Amino acid sequence: MQKILRIKTNTKAVLFEEVKTEYAMLGGRGLIAKILNDEVDPKCDPTGPENKLIVCGGLLNGTMLPCTGRLSVGGKSPLTGGIKEANAGGTAGQMLGKLDIKAIIFENKPADNKWSILKIDQDKAELLPADKYVGMGNYALSAELRKDFGDKIGIVSVGVAGERGYRNSTLQVNDMEGNPVRAAARGGLGSVLGSKGIKAIVLDVTGAANVEYADKEKFVAANKKFIAAVKAHPVTGGMFPNLGTAGLVNMINGLGALPTNNFSDGRWDKAENISGEKLAEMQSTRGGKNGHRCMPGCVVCCSNVIHDEKGNYVTSSLEFETIALAGSNIGIDSLDVIAKFDRLCDDFGIDTIETGGTLGVCMEAGKMQFGDGEAALKLLQEMIEGTDFGNILGQGAEVTGKYLGVKRIPTVKGQTLAGYDPRGLKGIGVTYATSPMGGDHTAGNPLGVPTVDPYKKEGQVELSTQMQVFMATCDSLGTCMMILNAPLGEPENLGYFLEIMSGKFDGEWDPDKLFGIGVQTIALEKAFNKGAGFTAKDDKLPSFMYTEVLPSTGTVIDFTEEDMAMAIPF
Amino acid sequence: MSQNNLITVTIRSHVPPSADVKDFQFGKPFQLGLEYNANLQALLQKLFPENIKDLGFIAVNGKLAARDRSLLEGDVIYIYSLVAGG
Numbered sequence: 001m002q003k004i005l006r007i008k009t010n011t012k013a014v015l016f017e018e019v020k021t022e023y024a025m026l027g028g029r030g031l032i033a034k035i036l037n038d039e040v041d042p043k044c045d046p047t048g049p050e051n052k053l054i055v056c057g058g059l060l061n062g063t064m065l066p067c068t069g070r071l072s073v074g075g076k077s078p079l080t081g082g083i084k085e086a087n088a089g090g091t092a093g094q095m096l097g098k099l100d101i102k103a104i105i106f107e108n109k110p111a112d113n114k115w116s117i118l119k120i121d122q123d124k125a126e127l128l129p130a131d132k133y134v135g136m137g138n139y140a141l142s143a144e145l146r147k148d149f150g151d152k153i154g155i156v157s158v159g160v161a162g163e164r165g166y167r168n169s170t171l172q173v174n175d176m177e178g179n180p181v182r183a184a185a186r187g188g189l190g191s192v193l194g195s196k197g198i199k200a201i202v203l204d205v206t207g208a209a210n211v212e213y214a215d216k217e218k219f220v221a222a223n224k225k226f227i228a229a230v231k232a233h234p235v236t237g238g239m240f241p242n243l244g245t246a247g248l249v250n251m252i253n254g255l256g257a258l259p260t261n262n263f264s265d266g267r268w269d270k271a272e273n274i275s276g277e278k279l280a281e282m283q284s285t286r287g288g289k290n291g292h293r294c295m296p297g298c299v300v301c302c303s304n305v306i307h308d309e310k311g312n313y314v315t316s317s318l319e320f321e322t323i324a325l326a327g328s329n330i331g332i333d334s335l336d337v338i339a340k341f342d343r344l345c346d347d348f349g350i351d352t353i354e355t356g357g358t359l360g361v362c363m364e365a366g367k368m369q370f371g372d373g374e375a376a377l378k379l380l381q382e383m384i385e386g387t388d389f390g391n392i393l394g395q396g397a398e399v400t401g402k403y404l405g406v407k408r409i410p411t412v413k414g415q416t417l418a419g420y421d422p423r424g425l426k427g428i429g430v431t432y433a434t435s436p437m438g439g440d441h442t443a444g445n446p447l448g449v450p451t452v453d454p455y456k457k458e459g460q461v462e463l464s465t466q467m468q469v470f471m472a473t474c475d476s477l478g479t480c481m482m483i484l485n486a487p488l489g490e491p492e493n494l495g496y497f498l499e500i501m502s503g504k505f506d507g508e509w510d511p512d513k514l515f516g517i518g519v520q521t522i523a524l525e526k527a528f529n530k531g532a533g534f535t536a537k538d539d540k541l542p543s544f545m546y547t548e549v550l551p552s553t554g555t556v557i558d559f560t561e562e563d564m565a566m567a568i569p570f
Numbered sequence: 571m572s573q574n575n576l577i578t579v580t581i582r583s584h585v586p587p588s589a590d591v592k593d594f595q596f597g598k599p600f601q602l603g604l605e606y607n608a609n610l611q612a613l614l615q616k617l618f619p620e621n622i623k624d625l626g627f628i629a630v631n632g633k634l635a636a637r638d639r640s641l642l643e644g645d646v647i648y649i650y651s652l653v654a655g656g
């Protein structure tokens with residue numbers, strides 16, 4: 001029987017609660033949206049005692065569907081001031097399922113200002129003193145926790161950035177090798193867990209999850225067919241296992257939407273040097289790996305392990321978004337420098353997208369030259385050391401840009417845009433502007449749909465709406481978008497997936513019922529943001545993008561406020 | 571047809587061609603001879619007769635290309651599948 005674990009950090013009480021009936025068909029992002037609407041004042045201070053940090057798996061967590069153990073975390077975001085859900089792969093999501101925990105809710109603030117870790121195993125959950133772990137980076141912390149509790153544990157942790165309340169801070173989840181490299185990165189939620197005095201959650205469980213199926217035979221049969229389709233698909237069976245998401249570099253550069261020199265161009269003549277093809281070539285001689293899986297049972301394996309020129313481990317996984325924001329966006333064409341940047345971010349516990357955007361505005365302000373990798377790593381070091389300027393950098397690109405007097409700040413609702421300039425891929429512009437998540441590509445990326453011209457606004461509102469609903473559904477199921485996005489475009493595969501839902505939950509499932517999960521999620525999120533004070537006027541892209549022509553495509557943003565208001569009308 | 575009427579293009583495809591293409595390797599460049607004045611759509615139809623619906627963006631020499639674009643000697647063609655970002 002699933003339960004909710006509530007942690008009252010002010011009294012250090014650890015309480016198991018029954019799951020309310022109305023939460024039964026909610027999971028991941030949808031469950032977070034519901035709990036926040038039920039329990040949190042949207043006007044609260046994100047790092048104050050009234051905000052809550054929720055950690056949970058999705059509706060399909062623990063089932064045999066591969067790539068379905070993503071861990072969702074959520075709360076009111078210190079970066080956007082609105083609702084935020086971020087999710088990550090790694091091992092912890094599946095472990096939460098095995099422990100039969102539907103959600104963990106952290107509330108209040110410790111009265112004694114003391115740090116704790118939450119340790120959960122099959123018999124009990126308890127808060128333990130974390131004094132010896134405070135001040136540790138995620139790598140040292142992970143090694144120490146594994147020494148103390150065994151190397152099979154799942155870990156969700158905050159780095160020093162989360163301890164300090166940086167608005168760009170992450171929660172890191174360990175991968176199958178124990179490295180703290182899978183990040184619930186966006187929105188600064190690490191600082192919300194940090195504000196509760198929690199340094200880490202340690203999950204200690206083995207064996208299989210105890211999952212109930214309405215019709216297990218039906219589930220297994222449909223699951224088998226769906227997996228075969230995923231493996232045969234050119235994206236999930238070809239591009240991602242071979243090149244990872246880094247394979248998108250040349251594609252987005254070809255499209256003319258690759259953020260270059262603080263979003264001043266969309267095509268870069270050095271893009272090949274940071275491409276997925278180049279990365280694969282480098283790794284083949286260094287002992288690194290493409291086709292790596294971040295969680296047990298993944299059949300897509302889009303992750304990678306990066307080694308340096310001496311063959312030593314540096315980081316995992318180097319993703320397209322990191323390469324775009326810490327590469328072309330700041331003029332750096334060395335994958336080795338970008339890999340170091342990624343390692344430092346994971347260890348300190350900060351979002352690579354937000355940090356790349358922050359360095360971009362620093363370069364625009366003349367703090368250093370575009371392309372100066374050494375200077376970029378030095379600024380990152382300032383953040384790590386907590387110098388006065390480092391503390392400003394830790395508040396993200398918008399705060400830093402305003403502090404430096406920069407006019408061109410690539411943010412929406414305070415959050416840096418991801419690796420697609422919306423002037424060259426207008427559908428994602430609608431998503432950035434209108435998603436309750438702020439400027440976040442994972443909220444719905446309408447990339448590669450040949451029937452809608454990426455440079456024109458026609459059809460983009462509808463496309464973005466469709467993708468936002470799709471992603472809110474994925475995030476509520478706890479299923480990796482990599483396994484669903486491309487294959488579900490085929491009606492036959494969608495049919496298998498509806499059978500999977502029916503095998504798990506019973507009843508007839510059609511596309512309306514499946515994607516109704518996403519619609520309901522977005523509606524709840526919009527309600528929260530409305531309560532927080534957001535209006536239609538906030539649904540807009542950075543002002544320079546409406547007037548400054550993107551050289552690679554010759555386009556500007558031409559959506560009106562009325563156009564944007566037509567998106568996600570729930 | 572004389573040699574003068576042929577052009578050679580380089581192709582890097584992230585979608586396996588449904589036609590039989592000698593030496594095709596996923597995402598690796600290979601060269602192909604085409605009739606002078608062939609256009610992109612004709613090339614795609616030749617390589618992907620069964621799975622042309624899987625194709626997303628196509629870039630020629632690093633730029634998004636329209637399907638009716640004429641191909642020239644030395645063009646480098648990237649073929650991508652329908653894909654969502656990571």
Ligand code: SF4
Nearest residue numbers: 294298300302480482
């Ligand atoms: S496809 Fe990639 S992100 Fe998704 S579960 Fe597999 S390795 Fe993790």
